[in-house]
Amino acid sequence: MRHALALGLALLSTSAIAAEPADxxxxxxxxxxxxxxxxxxxxxxxxxxxxxxxxxxxxxxxxxxxxxxxxxxxxxxxxxxxxxxxxxxxxxxxxxxxxxxxxxxxxxxxxxxxxxxxxxxxxxxxxxxxxxxxxxxxxxxxxxxxxxxxxxxxxxxxxxxxxxxxxxxxxxxxxxxxxxxxxxxxxxxxxxxxxxxxxxxxxxxxxxxxxxxxxxxxxxxKTYAMYTLTVRNKGGHSSKPRPDNAIYQLAHAIEKLEGYRFTPMLNETTRAYFTVRAKGDKGALGDAMRAWLANPNDGKAADYIEASATEVGLTRTRCVATRLEGGHADNALPQLARATVNCRIMPGTEPAAIRAEIERLVGDPGVKVEQTGNPAMxxxxxxxxxxxxxxxxxxxxxxxxxxxxxxxxxxxxxxxxxxxxxxxxxxxxxxxxxxxxxxxxxxxxxxxxxxxxxxxxxxxxxxxxxxxxx
Ligand SMILES: [Zn+2]
The missing domain is CATH 3.40.630.10 (Zn peptidases)
Incomplete structure (x- = not known):
């Protein structure tokens, strides 16, 4: 991959000047x-x-x-x-x-x-x-x-x-x-x-x-890690719905994940990065950076930074649902519902710790949270x-x-x-x-x-x- 610098949103046009090989x-x-x-x-x-x-x-x-x-x-x-x-x-x-x-x-x-x-x-x-x-x-x-x-x-x-x-x-x-x-x-x-x-x-x-x-x-x-959230159910005839339903149960778990924000973290690199960025930004985003740098426990400031289009992913581990599967027939109660979740984990955090955190967040023993693959921290x-x-x-x-x-x-x-x-x-x-x-x-x-x-x-x-x- 190649990450080009994503600073500033300038208007399009090119001023690059052609140069013949000089030597x-x-x-x-x-x-x-x-x-x-x-x-x-x-x-x-x-x-x-x-x-x-x-x-x-x-x-x-x-x-x-x-x-x-x-x-x-x-x-x-x-x-x-x-x-x-x-x-x-x-x-x-x-x-x-x-x-x-x-x-x-x-x-x-x-x-x-x-x-x-x-x-x-x-x-x-x-x-x-x-x-x-x-x-x-x-x-x-x-x-x-x-x-x-x-x-x-x-x-x-x-x-x-x-x-x-x-x-x-x-x-x-x-x-x-x-x-x-x-x-x-x-x-x-x-x-x-x-x-x-x-x-x-x-x-x-x-x-x-x-x-x-x-x-x-x-x-x-960041570390790239994959997890699955799986719900299994004995299923049954869809003409007789029951309160227990694999798809609804999974949906409630995903909804929790959607609203969840991991604890913000600053490291040596991101501290240096935000210090330079704050210098060049006199507006509200710069204010949030200055507040967070002054007080790394200022979660509101970190949330503000995270929500901006240019800084997303830089203040903490992020996880997002990327795939969904479930059910096996139009007229059957689902026996299986599964969501795939992709996480980008901060350096120094073990992928196993993120699995445990998702499990705690979901708080439902019926939703099995598993890590797929074996990513290294x-x-x-x-x-x-x-x-x-x-x-x-x-x-x-x-x-x-x-x-x-x-x-x-x-x-x-x-x-x-x-x-x-x-x-x-x-x-x-x-x-x-x-x-x-x-x-x-x-x-x-x-x-x-x-x-x-x-x-x-x-x-x-x-x-x-x-x-x-x-
Ligand atoms: Zn590359």
Whole structure:
């Protein structure tokens, strides 16, 4: 997934300026980007291994040793063979510091040409009116290409890393996420690092007239968990209704869930996020943020924030009914009624605790509350001063006025299994888009400003120079 910055609601129009490749590195990045976009790495098409080998060849040609490059085939969803790419750049001047892991994913969400605007094809790379168009231009073949080119450029410039730099690109982030899970467990001998820097997170937003809204630094994401509420009943003939009825009983439980609000929670990331947001909002929403920050027990303030369209999901765990099934005949009392509930749980909260809370809330032993699957609790990564400083400096070099906004994402990415396994990960990409018109990840006419793409190469060069140089 790719979460673009959702701050401010600016009017639509584009002021991005076209930019020709200014040097061999921009030209190289563009070539890699085009090749990546035109390799349709959609689930089920089996194209990820091909892209992984192409990228491996780029590193090989630039001087990386065969032994440091691994294309690892694995299974994504059943029957879908995909691959991960792991490339190690061993420290030239070892400082004793543990490696840095650079992350992205090579797969993309499906797209159909007939759904896109005339003249655009999701798997045909196009530059038009200051934008690069194609599936994956913003999620996240841009990151794959910028990170790769940054490393090629650093190596060619004679840069001597003081710690190992490891590239880890997965092939099924958008679907089953097995690559990230393997990366955080079985493949740990190749991926072990002090922390990860994920290009599939962070990034910035600007208004149509070019005013920076801010760049996010993603440190946390909520846990995705599923629950079912099930009522069983002996049923009977519908001509003889009884007070006990599976559908009514379930409906009463769901009604309780609808009105329920979990206890608001602030963590290091959301506290930093709301501090920046409050500064930029002089209105009622800003007042609520200031009140909540001053008193985290001010539930009314948190409720006000939660109810706003821009902040929903950021103040607490949220659960919502997403599916419903019940009954087996038009003329029979239902024997079964079941609702599926999707929860997005705050980092640090166990999914089992949310199940217990829903059970208490429903307060009916006839409604069975069960967790499906086995989601791991997510953990927030601490705001490391070295990462925050490197990201801030790299962003401010190109966008001096942009606020840096720590972010907890309400969705999930490849970062989660690493955070759960104890390795902090930071979403720190340097690309940006015009808000809201360029927020098209997973959607039609996906695009990225040409300028944002080329800037991102040097953003990664600058961050790696700071974190893995000297
Ligand atoms: Zn993504």
């Amino acid at each position: 061999q590195w921009q030209a190289k990045a563009r070539t890699i980007y085009q090749h990546a976009i035109e390799t349709p790495t959609v689930q089920g098409r089996g194209k990820v291994p091909e892209l992984a080998r192409y990228l491996a060849d780029q590193y090989k040609a630039a001087g990386w040793a065969e032994a440091d490059i691994h294309v690892l085939p694995y299974d994504g969803d059943p029957g879908d063979h995909t691959a991960a790419l792991i490339v190690r750049w061993p420290a030239a001047k070892p400082s004793g510091k543990k490696p840095i892991l650079l992350m992205a994913h090579m797969d993309v969400v499906e797209a159909k040409a007939e759904d896109w605007s005339p003249g655009l094809d999701p798997f045909k790379f196009q530059e038009k009116d200051g934008y690069f168009y194609g599936r994956g231009t913003s999620d996240i073949k841009e990151g794959v290409s910028a990170v790769t080119t940054a490393l090629l450029k650093l190596r060619a410039s004679g840069f001597q890393p003081t710690r190992d730099i490891i590239v880890f690109f997965t092939g099924d982030e958008e679907t089953s996420g097995n690559g990230a899970r393997l990366g955080a467990t079985e493949w740990r001998k190749w991926t072990e690092a002090e922390f990860g820097l994920n290009s599939d997170g962070g990034g910035g937003g600007v208004t149509p007239d070019g005013r920076p809204l801010g760049f996010t630094l993603q440190t946390a994401e 997510s953990l927030a990564s601490p705001l490391r001063p070295d990462v925050v400083a490197a990201y801030t400096a790299a962003v401010h070099k190109r966008h001096p006025d942009a606020p840096i906004i720590p972010e907890m994402s309400t969705g999930a990415s490849d970062a989660r299994p690493f955070r759960v396994a104890g390795m902090p990960v930071y979403g720190v990409d340097g690309s940006w888009g015009v808000i809201p018109d360029d927020e098209r990840a997973h959607g039609r006419d996906e695009r990225l400003p040409v300028k944002a793409f080329y800037e991102d190469i040097d953003h990664w060069v600058d961050m790696l120079t700071m974190l893995a140089g000297k």
